[in-house]
Amino acid sequence: MARRPRPEPVQVVKQRRDAALKALVDGVPYIRFLGITFERHGDELTALLAYDDKLIGNPMLPALHGGAIAAFLEVAAIIELSWSYLWEDIESGRIDPTTIDPQHLPRLPKTIDFTVDYLRSGLPRDAYARARVNRSGRRYASVHVEAWQDNRSRLFAQATGHFLMPARTEPTP
Amino acid sequence: MDDKSFKIASQFIEALPHSRALGMRLTALEPGAAEIAMPYDVSLIGDPETGVIHGGAVSALMDTCGGAAVMSHPEASHGTATIDLRIDYMRAATPGQTVTARAECYHVTRTVAFVRAWAMDDDRDNPVAAATGAFTVERA
Numbered sequence: 001m002a003r004r005p006r007p008e009p010v011q012v013v014k015q016r017r018d019a020a021l022k023a024l025v026d027g028v029p030y031i032r033f034l035g036i037t038f039e040r041h042g043d044e045l046t047a048l049l050a051y052d053d054k055l056i057g058n059p060m061l062p063a064l065h066g067g068a069i070a071a072f073l074e075v076a077a078i079i080e081l082s083w084s085y086l087w088e089d090i091e092s093g094r095i096d097p098t099t100i101d102p103q104h105l106p107r108l109p110k111t112i113d114f115t116v117d118y119l120r121s122g123l124p125r126d127a128y129a130r131a132r133v134n135r136s137g138r139r140y141a142s143v144h145v146e147a148w149q150d151n152r153s154r155l156f157a158q159a160t161g162h163f164l165m166p167a168r169t170e171p172t173p
Numbered sequence: 174m175d176d177k178s179f180k181i182a183s184q185f186i187e188a189l190p191h192s193r194a195l196g197m198r199l200t201a202l203e204p205g206a207a208e209i210a211m212p213y214d215v216s217l218i219g220d221p222e223t224g225v226i227h228g229g230a231v232s233a234l235m236d237t238c239g240g241a242a243v244m245s246h247p248e249a250s251h252g253t254a255t256i257d258l259r260i261d262y263m264r265a266a267t268p269g270q271t272v273t274a275r276a277e278c279y280h281v282t283r284t285v286a287f288v289r290a291w292a293m294d295d296d297r298d299n300p301v302a303a304a305t306g307a308f309t310v311e312r313a
Contacts (some may be wrong), residue, residue: 033182115260118254
């Protein structure tokens with residue numbers, strides 16, 4: 001009976017996945033400007049928008065700016081989509097995350113259109129978002145994203161976007 | 174629109190912390206229409222390889238400009254909030270160039286303002302993005 005190869009040590013797996021995610025996120029100045037970070041559990045990502053005064057739109061309420069919310073959702077959607085198609089390459093070892101740096105980022109998907117629903121005003125505190133790739137074809141993808149603050153089931157915004165997938169380079173033999 | 178209303182609207186937009194963080198300034202205002210410019214800045218870059226700004230920054234500009242167009246409408250000047258906003262990205266904005274949005278209320282009811290907007294860089298005949306949105310109308 002053929003024996004299953006021994007699973008890799010947990011630190012090796014985590015280190016590889018975290019390095020890939022870091023490469024995807026850290027190289028983008030606008031993600032840093034907004035203060036968005038990602039938490040990873042297995043392949044599931046949660047985007048976190050840490051509260052900052054510069055995210056406020058209406059200082060009288062105060063409420064988060066609709067534009068900051070839209071940008072947060074779009075960043076969450078693009079990273080989720082990139083992550084989902086990179087995952088396989090990372091897991092199989094086709095991409096070595098240690099070779100990814102801002103000059104050698106994987107090509108990111110391009111937004112075709114993005115529609116945001118504002119459900120309630122964004123409170124001046126941290127916000128979270130999770131995206132789901134509903135369809136990912138060779139050329140086009142459709143992604144839905146939901147955002148909440150205190151209560152996961154009380155969304156304050158949601159969005160759907162369509163994306164043009166980057167041309168896939170065949171792995172060199 | 175007269176100089177006084179333009180000045181009030183300018184100050185209003187520049188007092189919004191997020192709009193200020195993105196360097197936005199009002200460049201034109203008419204009843205129910207507004208134009209806002211957002212200068213290029215390296216912190217807005219979404220693609221480090223090309224220096225093209227992130228779509229999210231264009232969304233923020235469109236949203237601010239849509240809201241300004243609603244508040245400049247004589248029937249809706251008491252405030253507004255975005256109900257929904259759809260953006261079509263037609264091409265990448267040229268790195269280094271200011272992006273200017275123009276928004277117009279094309280229909281206003283007692284409760285809702287319907288807005289269309291465009292974003293342009295130096296090549297004004299070739300918009301970077303287009304948007305349509307619904308905004309709330311708050312009356313006195």
